[in-house]
Amino acid sequence: MSGRVESILSTVGGTPAVRVNRLAPEGINLYVKVESFNPMGSVKDRLALGIIEEAEQSGALKPGQTVVEATSGNTGIGLAMVCAAKGYPLVVTMADSFSVERRRLMRFLGAKVVLTPASLKGTGMYQKAVELAETHGWFLARQFENEANARMHERTTGVEIMRDFPDGELDAWVTGYGTGGTLKGVAKVLRAESPGTKIVVCEPEVASLLASGEKQERGEGGSPAASHGAFTPHPMQGWTPDFISKLTEDAVDANYIDELKTIAGPDAMQCSRDLATKEGIFVGISGGATFAGALAYSRTLPEGSTVLCMLPDTGERYLSTPLFEHVVAEMDDEEKSLSDSTPTARYED
Ligand code: PMP
Numbered sequence: 001m002s003g004r005v006e007s008i009l010s011t012v013g014g015t016p017a018v019r020v021n022r023l024a025p026e027g028i029n030l031y032v033k034v035e036s037f038n039p040m041g042s043v044k045d046r047l048a049l050g051i052i053e054e055a056e057q058s059g060a061l062k063p064g065q066t067v068v069e070a071t072s073g074n075t076g077i078g079l080a081m082v083c084a085a086k087g088y089p090l091v092v093t094m095a096d097s098f099s100v101e102r103r104r105l106m107r108f109l110g111a112k113v114v115l116t117p118a119s120l121k122g123t124g125m126y127q128k129a130v131e132l133a134e135t136h137g138w139f140l141a142r143q144f145e146n147e148a149n150a151r152m153h154e155r156t157t158g159v160e161i162m163r164d165f166p167d168g169e170l171d172a173w174v175t176g177y178g179t180g181g182t183l184k185g186v187a188k189v190l191r192a193e194s195p196g197t198k199i200v201v202c203e204p205e206v207a208s209l210l211a212s213g214e215k216q217e218r219g220e221g222g223s224p225a226a227s228h229g230a231f232t233p234h235p236m237q238g239w240t241p242d243f244i245s246k247l248t249e250d251a252v253d254a255n256y257i258d259e260l261k262t263i264a265g266p267d268a269m270q271c272s273r274d275l276a277t278k279e280g281i282f283v284g285i286s287g288g289a290t291f292a293g294a295l296a297y298s299r300t301l302p303e304g305s306t307v308l309c310m311l312p313d314t315g316e317r318y319l320s321t322p323l324f325e326h327v328v329a330e331m332d333d334e335e336k337s338l339s340d341s342t343p344t345a346r347y348e349d
Contacts, residue, residue: 011039027305036314045078046152052083068133069141072178073098074313077106091112092106095124096118154186161189162190172199173200174293176286177251183201183257187251202262202289203240210248210260263292284315290311
C-alpha cells in the first residue's frame with residue numbers, strides 16, 4: 001500500500017505474499033502472507049472493518065452507538081482503530097491473562113478495556129460482552145459467529161491470494177484458526193477458484209479441538225455453551241480459544257479442511273525466532289505456529305510445489321511474553337568482549 005488515501009481504513013488488507021528464502025525446504029516455493037502490514041499490525045484489522053461496515057449498511061449499528069466485543073487483543077486493537085476513525089465508542093472485554101501491551105494499545109486508541117478473570121477463559125469474557133450489550137443497548141460485534149467476518153476474508157484475503165497465485169499455482173494454503181473467519185472466507189474462494197489447493201489447518205498440540213472429533217455445545221445464535229473438553233491453555237494467543245467457533249465449525253462441515261496439523265508451543269516459538277533471525281520477518285507466536293505447520297507439510301510435498309502460509313500478526317505485540325524470554329536487557333559475554341575489544345566508551349556495570 002502506498003500513495004495518497006482518504007482514510008487510514010483504506011490501508012486495510014492488500015498484504016504481500018513474501019518468498020521464504022533461507023528456511024524453505026529445498027525445492028519448495030514457500031511464501032508467507034505477512035498480515036503485520038495492516039495498519040494496526042494484524043489480520044484482525046480486516047474483520048474489524050468488515051463487521052463495522054456491514055453493520056452500518058444493515059442498520060444494526062446506529063451512528064454514535066457504542067460497540068462492544070470480547071477479544072484476546074488483535075480484534076480489539078483493529079476495532080479500536082476502526083471505531084476511532086469512524087467516531088464510535090468501543091468497550092472490549094478481555095481475560096487478564098493476555099499480554100499487557102494489548103490492553104494498553106486499545107486504551108491508547110481510546111477504547112475502554114473491561115478485564116475478566118483468566119479462570120473463566122474465553123467463554124467468561126464472551127458472556128461479559130453479551131451482558132454488557134444487553135444491559136446498555138450496545139452493538140455486539142460477535143466476531144466468532146458473525147458472517148461478515150468470513151465475508152471480509154472472502155472479499156479481500158481470498159481475492160488477494162488468487163491474484164498472487166493464479167491458475168491453480170498454489171498447491172497448499174496453511175492457516176490456524178481463532179474465530180475461523182480467515183479459514184472459512186479464504187477456503188470458500190480456494191474451493192471455488194483453485195480446487196487443487198490443499199487446505200492445511202493447524203491447532204495447538206495441547207488444544208487439538210478439531211482433531212479430538214468432540215462436538216462443541218452451542219447456545220443461542222451459535223455461541224459456545226461450554227468450554228470444549230479437549231482444551232488446555234496454550235501459548236499461541238489468538239489461536240484456538242476454549243471452544244470451536246461457529247465459523248470454524250462451518251468450515252469443517254463444508255469439508256474445507258484437507259489436513260490437520262498439531263503444533264507444540266516450543267516449536268511455534270522457535271519458528272517465530274527463526275523467521276526473525278534468518279528471514280528478517282517479524283511475527284507473533286501464532287505466526288510461528290502456522291509456519292511450523294507449513295514447514296512440516298511442505299516436507300511431504302514433491303519438489304517444485306508452492307505453499308502459502310498465513311502470518312497473522314507482528315512480533316512487537318509479544319515483548320512481555322515467553323516469546324522474548326531469551327532476550328535480556330543486559331549485555332551477554334560476547335557483547336561484553338566486543339565492548340572490551342576497543343578502548344573508547346567501554347561499559348562498566
Ligand atoms: N493469530 C492471531 C495473533 C490472531 O489474533 C488471530 C485472530 N484471533 C488468529 C491468529 C486467527 O484468525 P481468525 O480469527 O481469522 O481465525
